[in-house]
Each structure stands twice: as C-alpha cells, then as structure tokens.
Amino acid sequence: MGDLTMIETSQLTKRYGQFTAVDGISFKVQPGEVLGFLGPNGAGKSTTMKMIAGFLAPTAGSAKVCGFDVESQPIQAKRALGYLPEGAPSYGEMKPRAFLEFVADVRGMSGEQKKKRIDDVIGRLQLESVLAQSIDTLSKGFKRRVGLAQAILHDPPALILDEPTDGLDPNQKHEVRALINAMAHDKIIVISTHILEEVHAVCTRAVVIAGGKLLADATPAELEARSRYHGAVSLTAVNTGAARQALARVADIESIEIDPQDHRITAFPKKGRAIFMPISDVLKSQNIEVSELQLESGRLDEVFRSITLPEAKEASA
Numbered sequence: 116m117g118d119l120t121m122i123e124t125s126q127l128t129k130r131y132g133q134f135t136a137v138d139g140i141s142f143k144v145q146p147g148e149v150l151g152f153l154g155p156n157g158a159g160k161s162t163t164m165k166m167i168a169g170f171l172a173p174t175a176g177s178a179k180v181c182g183f184d185v186e187s188q189p190i191q192a193k194r195a196l197g198y199l200p201e202g203a204p205s206y207g208e209m210k211p212r213a214f215l216e217f218v219a220d221v222r223g224m225s226g227e228q229k230k231k232r233i234d235d236v237i238g239r240l241q242l243e244s245v246l247a248q249s250i251d252t253l254s255k256g257f258k259r260r261v262g263l264a265q266a267i268l269h270d271p272p273a274l275i276l277d278e279p280t281d282g283l284d285p286n287q288k289h290e291v292r293a294l295i296n297a298m299a300h301d302k303i304i305v306i307s308t309h310i311l312e313e314v315h316a317v318c319t320r321a322v323v324i325a326g327g328k329l330l331a332d333a334t335p336a337e338l339e340a341r342s343r344y345h346g347a348v349s350l351t352a353v354n355t356g357a358a359r360q361a362l363a364r365v366a367d368i369e370s371i372e373i374d375p376q377d378h379r380i381t382a383f384p385k386k387g388r389a390i391f392m393p394i395s396d397v398l399k400s401q402n403i404e405v406s407e408l409q410l411e412s413g414r415l416d417e418v419f420r421s422i423t424l425p426e427a428k429e430a431s432a
C-alpha cells in the first residue's frame with residue numbers, strides 16, 4: 116500500500132507514440148518537504164504533475180498520494196491532493212466565489228464548513244477586491260491566486276502546484292511563497308518552477324529533470340556545492356590591478372577571473388582549500404580597498420545549466 120504520508124512515484128512514464136515525455140521517474144516526498152521540480156521548457160514537469168494529480172494516465176509506472184494509487188484508488192488519491200494546474204482556472208465566466216462554491220460542491224463540502232473554508236481561502240489569497248469580477252477579466256496574478264484558492268480549499272495533506280508564482284509580480288510572488296512556507300510544515304508540497312531563486316525561497320529539496328529523465332535529486336545546498344563557484348571568493352576593489360597583485364600572494368588560489376563588465380574579481384580555490392581568510396588577510400595587509408568581499412556558496416543557474424545541457428557537463432565535473 117505504501118506510506119500513508121507520502122507522495123511517491125515509481126518509474127512513472129508517459130509516452131506519446133514514439134516520443135517519451137516522462138521517462139521512468141521515481142521519487143518520494145514527505146510531510147514538511149517542499150520538493151521543487153526544476154527543468155527547462157518541455158522537460159516533462161507538467162506531464163509528471165498531471166499524472167500524480169490523476170489527470171493523465173501513465174503509460175507505465177505508478178504514482179501514489181498518501182498511500183493511494185492514483186489509477187486504482189483515484190477517489191481517495193484525489194481527496195488527499197490539491198492541484199494547481201498550469202495557466203488560468205477553467206470556468207472563466209464564473210466569479211471567484213461561485214467558482215469556489217462549485218469546487219466545494221464537487222469536493223463534497225456543504226453548510227457551515229463549506230462557507231468557512233471558502234471565506235478562509237478568500238482571505239488567505241486576498242481575493243476580496245475581485246469578488247465582483249468574472250475570472251476571465253482578472254489579471255494574470257489574480258487568476259493564479261484563484262487557482263491556488265481552489266487547490267487548498269479542502270485543506271488537503273498533499274499539494275501539487277504547477278508554477279505557482281507564474282505571472283505574479285514580485286510582491287505577489289513573495290506573498291505566495293510565504294503562503295507555501297506557512298503550509299509547508301505539515302503538508303507534502305511539490306512545486307514546479309523555472310525560477311531558481313524560488314528553489315532557495317521555498318524548497319527543501321530539488322529534483323532536476325530534462326528530456327523526461329530525473330537527473331538530480333538533492334537539497335539546494337547540495338546542488339550549489341556542485342557549482343564550480345562553491346568556495347570561490349568574489350570581490351570588487353577600488354583598484355582592480357592592485358587587488359589582483361595582492362591575490363597573487365595567496366598560495367591556495369587556483370585561478371582568477373575578472374568580469375569584463377563590472378571588474379568583479381572571482382578567485383577559485385585549489386581543490387579542498389579554503390581561501391576566504393587568506394584573501395581577507397592579504398587585502399588588509401596590502402591596504403587594498405574593497406567595496407565587497409564574499410564567499411560564494413555556489414551558483415544554482417550554472418549547476419542547472421551543467422545538469423540540463425549535456426555540452427556544459429564538463430563545467431560541473
């Protein structure tokens with residue numbers, strides 16, 4: 116039967132004719148975890164999410180939500196799950212409250228409980244100001260919020276959110292991320308995103324997929340540690356030439372790069388060496404004035420590229 120508290124996929128596969136959109140993906144997500152689904156356009160993120168949500172039948176493999184197989188126990192699996200599909204909610208001619216009432220009816224809610232839940236999600240997603248408008252006429256951000264409201268309406272233990280912050284402005288992105296973080300402690304959450312900063316902001320773990328295959332499953336910190344920038348030191352000096360000369364005294368520096376645009380210097384350590392303190396000491400002793408000095412944890416965008424573009428692989432090796 117599987118674990119009652121997890122989302123679990125096992126060799127989940129979707130083929131369209133000869134084309135394999137999702138190729139044997141297996142992972143587990145537990146309560147308290149926010150799993151970020153990362154991948155370039157067409158990687159198979161939405162297809163995987165639709166299969167977990169029971170909207171698309173797998174060609175092979177299986178998915179379970181809280182112990183319920185999405186194909187053989189679809190009603191129980193759907194009850195345990197909230198799903199935010201890509202794009203805008205259907206039923207665009209409805210106003211938000213009527214839409215949420217409809218979703219509540221489908222979910223089998225009634226009476227006081229139904230009213231309470233609808234009022235709760237309207238408050239949480241701050242939909243009060245748009246209740247008089249039909250969904251079609253709402254801004255992209257408000258459409259997304261209506262979609263999120265329907266996903267969390269029945270307070271499910273598991274949530275699948277397909278690009279939850281897509282189309283939102285920076286303030287709305289911040290609000291939705293705060294909402295996800297607030298729900299994260301007792302729910303199982305899977306989100307897909309192209310936005311790497313989102314991984315930092317909300318995800319405890321990230322799965323990278325490309326070409327339908329799972330290429331990495333790690334914490335954001337573990338992914339960053341794969342970056343060639345992990346442990347590098349970046350600085351901006353008033354006199355770049357003088358700083359460069361001073362850095363030549365640090366034996367554990369392997370190489371130095373200077374950004375042609377902003378003259379920011381990045382020093383890379385020899386394998387296994389720590390260079391922040393030696394650099395800081397030498398800058399001080401040589402009286403080099405710096406406006407910024409930073410130990411790099413690693414750059415997710417570079418790791419993402421090296422994982423998803425085969426020709427960039429050597430950069431992460």
Ligand SMILES: Nc1ncnc2c1ncn2[C@@H]1O[C@H](COP(=O)(O)OP(=O)(O)OP(=O)(O)O)[C@@H](O)[C@H]1O
Pocket residue numbers: 131134136154155156157158159160161162163
């Ligand atoms: N019904 C279909 N028939 C044929 N191919 C499909 C079908 N649906 C999706 N695909 C293909 O499957 C692949 C995976 O699509 P999917 O939408 O899952 O990617 P994604 O990672 O969500 O991309 P995006 O970030 O652009 O949303 C794409 O190449 C897509 O064109």
